[in-house]
Amino acid sequence: MSNQSLPNGQWRYRLAGIQPLIKFRSALAFAILFSALLVPALAQDSPRVQLFGGYSFLSFNSQPFGFTDRTSLHGFTLAPSYNLTHAFGVSAQLSSQYGSQISVRNLTAGPQVMFTRGNMLFFGHLLIGKGRTFVQVGEGAGNSAKVLELGGGIDLGLSSHFSVRTVQADFVHNSFFNGSQNSVRISTGLVYHLGGIKKGRKPSLTD
Amino acid sequence: MGAKTFAGWLLICAMLAGNFGCSGDNGGGGSSAAHTAYVTLAAGNSIAAFQVNQGALRAVVGAPFSAGPSPVSIVAHPSGKFVYVANAAENDISLFNVDSSTRELKEVMPRTPAGTSPNALAIDSAGSFLYAANRLSNNISVYSINSGDGTLQEVSGSPVPTGLAPISLLLTPSNKYLYVASGNLGEVFGYSVNSGGLQSVPTSPFSAGGNPFGLAVDPGEHFLYATNFSEKTVTGLSINQATGSLSIIPGFPVTVETTPVAALVHPSGKYLYVVNLGSNNVSAFTLDATGLATALTTGATTSVGTQPLFIVSNASGGTIYVGNQGSKTITQLTVDASTGQLTSTATTNLNSAPSSMVLLN
Numbered sequence: 001m002s003n004q005s006l007p008n009g010q011w012r013y014r015l016a017g018i019q020p021l022i023k024f025r026s027a028l029a030f031a032i033l034f035s036a037l038l039v040p041a042l043a044q045d046s047p048r049v050q051l052f053g054g055y056s057f058l059s060f061n062s063q064p065f066g067f068t069d070r071t072s073l074h075g076f077t078l079a080p081s082y083n084l085t086h087a088f089g090v091s092a093q094l095s096s097q098y099g100s101q102i103s104v105r106n107l108t109a110g111p112q113v114m115f116t117r118g119n120m121l122f123f124g125h126l127l128i129g130k131g132r133t134f135v136q137v138g139e140g141a142g143n144s145a146k147v148l149e150l151g152g153g154i155d156l157g158l159s160s161h162f163s164v165r166t167v168q169a170d171f172v173h174n175s176f177f178n179g180s181q182n183s184v185r186i187s188t189g190l191v192y193h194l195g196g197i198k199k200g201r202k203p204s205l206t207d
Numbered sequence: 208m209g210a211k212t213f214a215g216w217l218l219i220c221a222m223l224a225g226n227f228g229c230s231g232d233n234g235g236g237g238s239s240a241a242h243t244a245y246v247t248l249a250a251g252n253s254i255a256a257f258q259v260n261q262g263a264l265r266a267v268v269g270a271p272f273s274a275g276p277s278p279v280s281i282v283a284h285p286s287g288k289f290v291y292v293a294n295a296a297e298n299d300i301s302l303f304n305v306d307s308s309t310r311e312l313k314e315v316m317p318r319t320p321a322g323t324s325p326n327a328l329a330i331d332s333a334g335s336f337l338y339a340a341n342r343l344s345n346n347i348s349v350y351s352i353n354s355g356d357g358t359l360q361e362v363s364g365s366p367v368p369t370g371l372a373p374i375s376l377l378l379t380p381s382n383k384y385l386y387v388a389s390g391n392l393g394e395v396f397g398y399s400v401n402s403g404g405l406q407s408v409p410t411s412p413f414s415a416g417g418n419p420f421g422l423a424v425d426p427g428e429h430f431l432y433a434t435n436f437s438e439k440t441v442t443g444l445s446i447n448q449a450t451g452s453l454s455i456i457p458g459f460p461v462t463v464e465t466t467p468v469a470a471l472v473h474p475s476g477k478y479l480y481v482v483n484l485g486s487n488n489v490s491a492f493t494l495d496a497t498g499l500a501t502a503l504t505t506g507a508t509t510s511v512g513t514q515p516l517f518i519v520s521n522a523s524g525g526t527i528y529v530g531n532q533g534s535k536t537i538t539q540l541t542v543d544a545s546t547g548q549l550t551s552t553a554t555t556n557l558n559s560a561p562s563s564m565v566l567l568n
Binding site: 069135136140 | 265266268270273
């Protein structure tokens with residue numbers, strides 16, 4: 001994903017100037033506002049391959065486990081993606097969060113859709129897979145169950161190979177211990193990307 | 208993909224996150240209405256834990272929690288921070304801290320010695336004193352409770368002698384009187400309570416008209432009811448408000464079914480329920496102003512599991528739980544507030560026979 005509106009250096013300069021103002025809780029609002037201010041750009045390349053890694057926060061619905069409130073967990077998310085067209089690809093995601101009494105790990109894969117504007121890439125995905133939790137209550141109890149993740153995010157291009165994932169928000173549905181847990185996960189970090197697919201180009205495996 | 212399509216996608220995500228992801232009541236129950244139920248499993252040396260949401264029981268992940276040998280009776284401190292369990296096979300009492308976040312019970316060692324085979328506990332509404340009926344040493348142990356850490360300290364004068372084989376004990380809501388059922392003697396022993404100290408009430412013990420096993424009192428503590436396990440009857444006794452002395456209410460005993468072992472007066476004071484261990488059901492009565500019990504014309508008995516042993520009500524009286532030793536289950540019953548009729552609504556399986564239960568807000 002290259003930036004065609006302004007040279008990369010100018011974008012980095014502008015970002016550096018406003019970074020102190022960015023709060024984690026307002027990252028999503030900032031990203032949306034920022035994208036709205038962009039001058040409509042020409043059609044952009046989408047990356048062929050994306051490798052995301054970063055921090056993630058999970059507001060886990062632990063009440064079905066018997067907890068009196070939701071539990072805040074912290075950890076990481078790793079997500080490689082391979083895009084077949086300018087707007088469609090497949091993605092896998094390994095996400096693991098930890099707390100003093102609960103850990104949750106989800107491994108999922110599924111389709112991804114995206115579009116670019118300026119040096120920003122917007123994406124959404126629907127992923128399914130398997131999750132694993134361990135609850136450190138009593139003598140401890142673990143369980144594995146299906147998981148569904150539905151979410152999306154915004155990548156902001158930094159250079160020809162790197163973007164910053166300003167925010168990725170996922171609705172996460174687990175069914176641990178024959179129950180139902182609906183949680184929200186927020187992730188942020190760096191994306192390394194390779195290759196490019198121009199808008200309108202037919203799928204090719206030779207890119 | 209255009210911006211509009213993508214915006215639609217994000218909107219769907221946001222709606223799902225808002226409707227489901229932030230809801231705390233999707234299978235788990237909101238914390239505002241949540242209670243916890245703890246059930247002692249005597250044969251399993253453990254305590255099962257459930258979150259209670261609109262009456263329904265759902266197992267707490269990680270439970271059951273380890274307990275002492277043969278836990279047979281459980282009470283909760285009014286603060287909700289501590290739980291006490293009588294270990295009949297080890298002649299002592301366990302203190303558990305309640306984890307307010309996970310509902311886990313964490314035992315605090317060492318255990319506090321009691322008499323021989325403690326099998327019934329009672330705690331006062333202020334959480335200042337704990338009482339234990341010791342079935343094989345024929346006495347009552349009395350402990351003061353440290354409000355800070357919940358630890359027990361046996362008070363001077365404890366244990367207090369009582370009748371042969373005290374099988375149950377009941378502290379009145381005002382904490383003024385303590386009654387002990389001695390089935391072998393066919394009597395109920397009464398004590399006035401003063402700062403944890405027990406003083407026999409005038410003319411105690413009192414005949415219960417049979418072999419009393421379970422005891423129940425009305426919220427106004429005018430009447431005491433004793434189930435007579437070998438006579439298939441229940442006896443109502445009037446409580447002298449000034450002295451605590453008991454006298455059988457004319458018209459009692461009334462007939463119930465086989466082996467009545469536990470009783471409960473509905474929090475409204477309008478209904479009496481008697482658990483019949485031998486006939487696997489619960490008898491229901493209406494209570495009049497004189498304390499007299501009349502069997503319901505419809506729903507006089509309600510089937511539960513096999514060998515029901517105890518009965519517990521939630522604070523509102525809308526839901527009642529019966530523990531069944533034979534079927535290793537808890538039967539959940541809803542109460543028709545206008546008629547007192549019980550309806551079985553759910554059964555919760557346990558991995559061991561339940562011996563007692565407490566509800567914690």
